[in-house]
Amino acid sequence: MTAADLCAVIALLFAEVPAERACAQAPAILEAADDTFGPELLAAIAVRESKLQPDALNPRSAACSTMQVLVYPARDRRRACAAMRADLTGLAGYRAGVERLHAWRLVCLRRGTPGLRCVLRGYNGGARGVAGVIWRRDQIRRALARMQPPVVRQGAGS
Numbered sequence: 001m002t003a004a005d006l007c008a009v010i011a012l013l014f015a016e017v018p019a020e021r022a023c024a025q026a027p028a029i030l031e032a033a034d035d036t037f038g039p040e041l042l043a044a045i046a047v048r049e050s051k052l053q054p055d056a057l058n059p060r061s062a063a064c065s066t067m068q069v070l071v072y073p074a075r076d077r078r079r080a081c082a083a084m085r086a087d088l089t090g091l092a093g094y095r096a097g098v099e100r101l102h103a104w105r106l107v108c109l110r111r112g113t114p115g116l117r118c119v120l121r122g123y124n125g126g127a128r129g130v131a132g133v134i135w136r137r138d139q140i141r142r143a144l145a146r147m148q149p150p151v152v153r154q155g156a157g158s
Helices: 003-013 019-032 039-050 074-086 091-110 116-147
Strands: none
Touching: 003 019, 003 039, 019 039, 019 091, 039 091, 074 091, 091 116
């Protein structure tokens, strides 16, 4: 995929993002993407989170940049956000977003709920989002266990 291809698709699918911004951000999206989290996913998240605005800042949560990353620990948030927002290519924001996605991927793997759904719930909703996935997984497992016929064991003298 080229930056021009990604730009064209973003401009076609997301009318709320100006084509100029889509084209300016496409190279950074491609550079930050990796084998696990591709450019299509990064673009979709960034469009939803910030409309691809590298200087975006959520005044309520202090999440910042293209991927609306919430920097931890909180004492580092202002400095880290200032650096990400100053990078008008958006690359710093996309890289921070990919790091956060990988962190959630590990959390999901450790909790026994691998998959993109768990990762995206963690990215979007934090631990509560992941807990919802785990609760649903366990609910499904319990229902399946109830559906299994009981195992009948033959006695030794039969």
